[in-house]
Amino acid sequence: MAKQEDLDEVRKRAENAGLPLKEGHNMVFGKGNPEASVMFIGEAPGEKEDIEGLPFVGSSGRELDKLLMSIGLSLNDIYIANILKYRPPENRNPSHDEICTHTPYLIEQVKIIKPRVIVTLGNFSTKFVLGGFSPDEMKRIEGITALHGKLKKIILGDRTFDVIPMYHPAAVLYNPRLRDELKADFAFLGKIIGRA
Ligand code: URA
DSSP: HHHHHHHHHHHHHHTTOOTTTTOOOOOOOEEEEETOOOOEEEEEOOOOHHTOOSSOOOHHHHHHHHHHHTTTTTTEEEEEEESSSSSSSGOOOOHHHHHHHHHHHHHHHHHHHOOEEEEEEEEHHHHHHHHSSEEEEESSOHHHHHHHHOEEEEEEETTTEEEEEEEEEHHHOOOOOGHHHHHHHHHHHHHTTOOO
């Protein structure tokens, strides 16, 4: 239970930090199993997530649930959090300042959970993680089209994490042709963690 307690403590600090975007919104901190060996990192909460205070509970979440099921995983096998802890207006892209102020809490979550594999969903999360968890290094990282489905490694603190970038599940909703690629990347994840 220690990891859950540590996460609760980080959550409390994040809630009291007066983060940008907090005004009028619920915090979306994370969900899943703190003992999981796979951690997913998305971009930012949408409308449904803001209402429920939980990540990936709207249409992207339904897509993600199906993909997890396709390799025999459930919420109990993973932990999931976002780059931003609050919903940006009209779901616009996260700003540099928002990324700088919100991600220290995400980094704490990664250090507590210590997943074997980090799956980054979409461009922002991929660039942040592969840029060494540094907002300032994000611009030197290639886009998701070039990186998706490739196994990368990144060091954070005294640990090396496997990273698999993937398209954001929302991208599939706009461009159904990406669904096969996302499914193939999930199958690859299944292989890496010994599920498929
Ligand atoms: N998209 C994300 O990146 N995160 C969520 O929590 C929901 C949609």
